[in-house]
Amino acid sequence: xxxxxxxxxxxxxxxxxxxxxxxxxxxxxxxxxxxxxxxxxxxxxxxxxxxxxxxxxxxxxxxxxxxxxxxxxxxxxxxxxxxxxxxxxxxxxxxxxxxxxxxxxxxxxxxxxxxxxxxxxxxxxxxxxxxxxxxxxxxxxxxxxxxxxxxxxxxxxxxxxxxxxxxxxxxxxxxxxxxxxxxxxxxxxxxxxxxxxxxxxxxxxxxxxxxxxxxxxxxxxxxxxxxxxxxxxxxxxxxxxxxxxxxxxxxxxxxxxxxxxxxxxxxxxxxxxxxxxxxxxxxxxxxxxxxxxxxxxxxxxxxxxxxxxxxxxxxxxxxxxxxxxx
Numbered sequence: 001x002x003x004x005x006x007x008x009x010x011x012x013x014x015x016x017x018x019x020x021x022x023x024x025x026x027x028x029x030x031x032x033x034x035x036x037x038x039x040x041x042x043x044x045x046x047x048x049x050x051x052x053x054x055x056x057x058x059x060x061x062x063x064x065x066x067x068x069x070x071x072x073x074x075x076x077x078x079x080x081x082x083x084x085x086x087x088x089x090x091x092x093x094x095x096x097x098x099x100x101x102x103x104x105x106x107x108x109x110x111x112x113x114x115x116x117x118x119x120x121x122x123x124x125x126x127x128x129x130x131x132x133x134x135x136x137x138x139x140x141x142x143x144x145x146x147x148x149x150x151x152x153x154x155x156x157x158x159x160x161x162x163x164x165x166x167x168x169x170x171x172x173x174x175x176x177x178x179x180x181x182x183x184x185x186x187x188x189x190x191x192x193x194x195x196x197x198x199x200x201x202x203x204x205x206x207x208x209x210x211x212x213x214x215x216x217x218x219x220x221x222x223x224x225x226x227x228x229x230x231x232x233x234x235x236x237x238x239x240x241x242x243x244x245x246x247x248x249x250x251x252x253x254x255x256x257x258x259x260x261x262x263x264x265x266x267x268x269x270x271x272x273x274x275x276x277x278x279x280x281x282x283x284x285x286x287x288x289x290x291x292x293x294x295x296x297x298x299x300x301x302x303x304x305x306x307x308x309x310x311x312x313x314x315x316x317x318x319x320x321x322x323x324x325x326x
Contacts, residue, residue: 007210010203017199021229024196025237027189033243034182047238047249048120048256049160050183054190055230055250056257058197059083063266074278076266077141079227081282084128084255085317086228088289091235092251093310098239100304120160121248121297124256127152129290131259132283135276146267153260193230201226255290285317 005013028051036046063076131149135141204226231254238247276283292310296302 003206007207010206010210013199014203014207017196017203021193021196021200021233022237024189024192025233028186028193028234029189029237029241029243029246031182031186031189032246035179035186036246038176038179038182042249043243043246044249045120045160046186047246047251048124048253049157050186051190051234051246051250052253052257054187054194055234056254056262057191057194058227058230059258059262060265063262063269073266073269077263077276077279078282080258080263080266081132081279081286083228083258084286085282085289085314087231087251087254087258088293089310089314089317091228091232092247092293093307093314094232095235095239095244095247095251096302096310097304097307098236099242099244100302100307102240102242118297121252122294123156124252125290125294127156128252128255128259129287131263132279132286136280136283139276141267141276143268146264149260149264149267153257153264156256156260190230190234193233197226197229197233200229252293281320282317285313285320289313 032046032051033043035041035050036043039046041049059079063080135145231250234250235247238244238250289310292313296306
């Protein structure tokens with residue numbers, strides 16, 4: 001996008017985009033917390049619905065493009081599965097590590113979450129695990145499965161939107177009148193995060209190519225991480241601000257959205273039944289990471305050990321992926 005700007009121009013774009021990304025993630029998190037406080041929706045639910053929907057736009061754009069063009073469906077499916085591993089292992093692992101280093105005690109996750117929010121996370125992880133495993137067992141996927149996945153997404157988001165905790169109307173005062181403004185600012189901030197992430201990827205790719213970095217390395221590092229950069233920015237910012245439950249909702253919500261809406265859109269554009277067996281490795285890694293997070297949530301506490309375990313799992317995933325490629 002910025003080829004004509006040269007090396008210096010792309011360096012300036014990269015720096016400016018990183019600054020904007022930081023400010024936009026601040027805007028997103030601060031206003032998402034206000035939406036949670038006013039609407040009666042928990043922070044986890046707000047992250048699951050509001051933030052996750054916007055931060056998965058890069059993955060959604062890949063699927064929509066693949067559906068319209070009728071090509072690149074395999075890339076879209078691989079992107080969905082790979083993004084889920086990145087989200088839980090690398091991004092959430094980093095968020096938990098940051099939050100645990102800020103606190104001397106192990107983080108008590110369950111007391112931070114309402115009972116219905118814990119159920120939301122479990123359901124999101126359940127769908128993100130069962131759908132790929134079922135497809136692997138069946139061995140193929142087509143348009144009808146795509147329609148079913150989109151239906152699951154629509155039904156559950158509608159159900160979540162109606163779950164609210166009672167609030168004291170008098171205590172809220174004039175804040176309730178600002179709910180639409182806070183919602184708009186949270187969505188706007190998330191959109192700016194996504195846009196700045198795209199600029200970061202474009203400029204970083206140009207700089208890497210300028211110095212002769214191979215295309216394979218670019219695809220496996222900058223571009224692959226770039227589609228999950230919005231989740232990374234919001235998770236890190238949430239952890240620093242002490243809102244890890246918002247980050248948790250964002251990550252699990254992104255995984256749920258990836259495996260239902262985004263995979264569903266990709267399959268809707270597939271004119272033939274896709275063979276799922278080539279995706280065995282990312283499906284199994286996705287299942288293992290989901291089960292790990294499920295276990296951590298069940299134990300009720302997380303800390304630096306759990307964070308390092310997730311980060312180690314991501315390293316193993318990279319080694320296995322590159323080994324399979326070779």
